[in-house]
Amino acid sequence: MKFVDEFRDADLGRAVAGEILSLVEPGRHYKVMEVCGGHTHSIYKYGVDDLLPSNVELVHGPGCPVCVIPMGRVDDGIALAHTEGVIFTCFGDMMRVPGAQGTLLEAKAAGADVRMVYSPLDALRIAKENRDREVVFYAIGFETTAPSTALTLKRARAEGVANFSCMSNHVTIVPPLRALLESPDLRLDGFIGPGHVSTIVGARPFEFIPADYGKPVVISGFEPLDILQSVAMVLRQLAEGRCAVENQYTRVVPYDGNLRALEVMAEVFELRPHFEWRGLGFISHSGLRLSEAYADLDAERRFNVPGVRVADPKACQCGEVLKGVIKPWECKVFGTACTPERPIGTCMVSSEGACAAYYNYGRFARDREVV
């Protein structure tokens, strides 16, 4: 297949749906977690779940980097943005994430110089154009995005851009998956593995899931047929009584990942002992900070960052949504007090967030009728 249309072909989709139907046992309920927010978005945008039997449930995992940022880190960013002389740069969705002190968008309205960028390289360009100002890049994302930040920091070093620094909120995918698998209130049958994270890390880091927990993992692409085929591959493993890491997204993901990207990440970053995840709490070795070699470009060392810790809002059930314990519409404030225009929880902020995906594509109305 060469073109987008073929990956969205309805007849092919129905054929895979038929295959899925043939793989499930009547009376057994299957829960398959899609780890990545990009998959969540595709599932609801294209109605992939409408093609699944009623006993195959897709559970939305913690793979949206905006959704897992805790409120305290947002407040730290806002404090940095209000620092005199600072131009604060971040990705667009991050600007609407609420901390206890409001959002970065509100900080901008209050006078802070907050600018949206599409790439860390854009932030570096702003630094080169404003040598009399300090430019901070607020970095978020999994292993897909971390190499981009790392290359930008290497470029800043090479080009001598001394007024550029980075506040790293980068996270890694394996520790939260292990935490989820250890969670007593979670029952999953298998995983749809993240596509572009795996472009960087490869498929090998997920081998612990079948080895230690006996569950299948299928690395998946993002088109509707990719996801349907991946669900079928998970169900086929279950039907055959085996579990392994399989790669549906072979057109992009090499089994060993991108070694050059892993090298540059290892040079620029080091693991934090602990990092807080929204709704999941502190997870060991799950966050990346700048290594000692790049300490001079670390905004957390260059500036006085408060380092506050703020508990999640009581009304918000993002944590249970992220763990797949409840569906978004089961949250007490979903669609009422919490909407994409006025989000309380981070899952409603980014369109990759499970709550926003449900809300934007009208899924909550149908699901509520079922209940």
Place this chain on the structure above:
Amino acid sequence: MSDPPPEACAADHCITCNDDGVPMTVLRLDAGAGLAECTDAEGGRSAVETALVDPVWEGDRILVHAGVAIASLPAEVGP
């Protein structure tokens, strides 16, 4: 539903901060800067860091995330 806030990403989902990749074709190389001018399926152009997939050549297809090429794509493959 009201219009998205002006600072939200223009696309229907955030192309940079999530696990997203955009297939692009290399138009021109700027070897000195380590960048390549690339175009996407809609004709949009941008400068892309190619250090993770070098060497690339004009006409090559690459997968771009947050301004950086993270993978080379075979010529005869879909999105």
